[in-house]
């Protein structure tokens with residue numbers, strides 16, 4: 001699993017009308033990372049993402065996905081690894097029913113009908129849309145369509161999930177549901193978005209691109225709280241950080257940043273505890289009671305620190 005990297009080396013791409021969209025972009029993303037790609041309109045985010053599964057092919061430089069250098073011959077293999085979700089779910093959903101749409105990719109991979117059925121059911125369950133399986137996709141709401149588009153990609157069990165502006169059609173509730181879903185996807189994920197709060201919530205690392213090149217790359221908490229850097233790239237501080245800056249009555253300070261980080265840590269803490277509990281149950285069924293007990297203790301101790309996080313948040317006020 002350690003070799004699910006995405007690497008761009010000096011990649012160039014120009015559209016047929018002469019627009020240079022990627023101008024020597026280089027980046028390296030390793031297994032399990034969650035990376036936000038941000039930048040002004042037209043900075044090249046979508047073009048970059050469309051190179052990740054060979055929907056567009058580089059005209060200069062090299063792209064490596066896992067063990068393969070991307071070229072026409074390796075493209076089918078690359079597509080098995082990388083699930084690309086387009087900005088507009090309508091571009092992705094075209095079958096008579098939701099079930100058929102989600103089954104389309106796995107069937108194309110040549111999996112048996114039984115296996116496909118299982119994977120489709122699991123993927124629809126993950127996005128909370130199993131009850132919609134017999135509906136025609138064009139009868140769904142925007143949020144439901146986005147969730148089904150995610151399921152269609154998850155059903156192919158990609159190692160790397162790539163999403164372009166996933167929240168742009170969503171109402172606040174669907175957006176929150178999507179954020180939770182993304183946080184539970186533990187493989188590599190790469191998300192381009194204008195929604196810097198979404199990036200802050202789902203991605204540990206953030207890359208800013210400008211005119212088809214990387215101009216900043218670092219921890220999301222650092223990159224997205226750098227107002228000057230954001231301004232230079234026609235971006236604004238995430239709302240959650242802006243509100244904090246207003247409520248402290250002064251410019252964004254380190255305490256505001258800490259407050260935001262604490263909120264994240266607290267949220268992840270609860271998630272981690274749940275994971276330990278799940279594994280404790282698994283260990284029990286695997287006949288490893290000692291391990292199960294220990295994991296349960298770890299879960300309890302993790303949950304106990306929730307109260308500490310709340311105290312620390314109070315102290316930041």
Ligand SMILES: Nc1ncnc2c1ncn2[C@@H]1O[C@H](COP(=O)(O)OP(=O)(O)O)[C@@H](O)[C@H]1O
Nearest residue numbers: 015017019021040041042043044045046047048
């Ligand atoms: N199909 C296309 N033909 C010509 N130019 C395009 C096409 N798609 C995008 N571009 C241009 O390529 C540049 C990068 O676009 P894009 O990757 O869509 O940026 P972003 O997703 O960051 O808004 C922009 O200048 C845009 O106008």
Ligand SMILES: [Mg+2]
Nearest residue numbers: 045046047164
């Ligand atoms: Mg775009």
